[in-house]
Amino acid sequence: MIQAEYYNIFVKIIDQLAVLDFLPPVWKFILASVIAALVFFHVIAIFALVAIWVERKVAGHIQDRLGPMETGWHGVLQTLADAIKLLIKEDIIAGGIDRRLFVLAPVIVFMTALAVFVVFPVGENFIVSDLNIGILYIVAISTLVVPGIIMAGWSSNNKWSLFGAMRSAAQIVSYEVPVGLAIVCAVMAAGSLSMQTIVESQAGGFWNWFIFSKFPFGFIAFFIYFVASLAEINRTPFDLPEAESEIVAGYMTEYSGMRWSFFFLAEYGNMLAVGAIATTLFLGGWQTPISLLSFIPGPVWFTAKTMFLVFVHIWLRWTLPRLRVDQLMYMCWKVLTPFAFVSIFGIGLWMTF
Amino acid sequence: MILDFLNVFIFLLVGIFMVSITLLLSKLVHPRKITKEKMIAYECGEDPVGETWIRFNNRFYVIALIFIIFDIEVVFLFPWAVAFTKLGNNFLAFADMMIFLAILLVGFAYVWVKGDLEWVKSYFTDHGEEVLKSPND
Missing domain, CATH: 1.10.20 (Histone, subunit A)
Structure with a gap:
């Protein structure tokens, strides 16, 4: 047994x-x-x-x-x-590249995108393993994508790739700060790092979800997480690392065929992942919004909320123009990070009094 | 607990395995016609000039430094956030962390005022003169 x-x-x-x-x-x-x-x-x-x-x-x-x-x-x-x-399609590995790193990069990028799925609480009993450090594990393993991208860019021996990789690394590590602070807000309210406990602490109707329960600080934290996670996964309006009009395809320029498609697959896997994390932390995970609808099973709710957030990702991509690099850094350090501090302060005050 | 992390390890292994299998499958069916042009790095049809493995702009280094400081701070925040409810939401725990944050925010304000959060530090006019941007622009 x-x-x-x-x-x-x-x-x-x-x-x-x-x-x-x-x-x-x-x-x-x-x-x-x-x-x-x-x-x-x-x-x-x-x-x-x-x-x-x-x-x-x-x-x-x-x-x-x-x-x-x-x-x-x-x-x-x-x-x-x-x-x-x-x-x-032909898999071209151009001359003059660092072959070992070039081959390893898509593997690392895809591997981390898959490993994040270990801790997603899809339903009440539907989780691969409820690690007690759940959300911290997600933060840790999703950062492994940065070495993967730098390896891809550096090994390609291509200027577009190098620019794309450096931009991407700078962007991902910068936006790691607001993401971390927004996650701390949810962890404070739940008092646990385990994904299942975070979901359970939001039980009993949509007004108990963190996005609403500590209004407006929960909402600020959710908004910060959503915006910063868009930047983390290089989606528009933060897709400078692969801006077609200036640096061709960024760190993916030299890749072709199946190797390239694993970068693409990882990007969509990450989209699903950040949607699921936002759902778990702020939108009550598999919890039903009102008890009247509790006959609908949890996994359906979880999937529906995640898909809604993914749809918003897609919607934003075709609505907003791409930011400039200086606007990107302004957004991260001078808008999102201060507001994340404000929301930690607000939630702390709320819970103390 | 150790079995939980075995899950993580197996997910990583399966990730590597599935990528390798798919690449192998692709290798069996894709054509292989190597020409001289295909072996050159793609730079929009131009022949590449010079080395790519060069030294890089140090503003990336500054961003990385600021990131490390703030990320360590987030690492300190996580255990506090978990313990906060268990400490009975008391004011002392809250004030403690706020003092810690305040000290860090002094550093943040310093970086901000010094202009290290600016990406554009100077720009060129139409006449080719370089103009330094003041931190408060």
Whole structure:
């Protein structure tokens, strides 16, 4: 038997299969974990397929055109066709590059995007492992993307790549500060770093969600997290590292074919991840907004809230123009960071009195 | 607890494995026609001039330094934030952290006034003269 504290949904399914009874518990646990990782890999892949199509459709309709229409019904098969094209595309590794770092970079970037999914509380019993340092783990592992990007940019031996990588690193580390401070706000209110405990402390109706319960400081923290997380994952209006009009494709310039598509997949995985983190910390995770609707299961709520935030990401991309580098730094250090301090101060005062 | 982190380790391994498998699959089906042009770094059709592995503008270094200071501060904030409710939300715990933050904010104000948070430190006029931007612009 596996101890009850490790009993996630995947372990439960594996444990009930009589065929696997010959395996010792630890191996069952490892098998369940591998299956969970494969499930989340495919979640990212399928999400990317759908989200790219949605993004192109939303872009089309915002700009008063139709978007992809030819492949399948309203172009639904367009991204599938793109994926097949990428798979059979030539993988060029140019001369004069640092080959080892070049090959390793997309692996690191994608690996961290996948590892974040370990601690997402999708439902009441649906979490791969509820680490007691949950949110701190997310902050730590998602920062590993910076070495990956710098490796990609530096090894490419291409000026666009180097500029893109340096910009991206400066941007990600700068915006790490407001993100960290906004997360501290939620942790203060919940009194725990574990993702499941954070969700449970927001139970009982939407007025208990942190975005509303400490109004307006919770809302400020949510807003800061949302804006700064856009910058963390290099989405518009903060997509300077891959600004097409000035530095081609940033740190991805020298990559082609499947190697390039792993950067792209990681970007969409990160979109899903920051949506899920914002949902967990501020929007009550899998909790229902009003008890009347509690017949709808938790994972549905979690997915719905995350998808809504992802839709807002897409919507913003086609609404706002790209910032300049100095505006980016102004936004981070002179707007978001001071307001994050104000919101920590406000929540502290609120909880003291 | 150790099994929880085994999960993390397995996720990392599966990440590496799936990337490698997909790249291998791609390697089996993609064409390989190497020409001289493909081997040159892409710089919009121009032949690359000079080395790319150069020294870099030191404003990135300043940003990194400021980041380290603030990130360490966030690291100090996390244990306090967890313990805050367990300390009974008392005023002493709150005041303690606010004093710590205030000391840091003095440093933040110093960096701000010195203009190290500015990205643009100087600019060129139409006549080619370099003009230093004052920190308060």
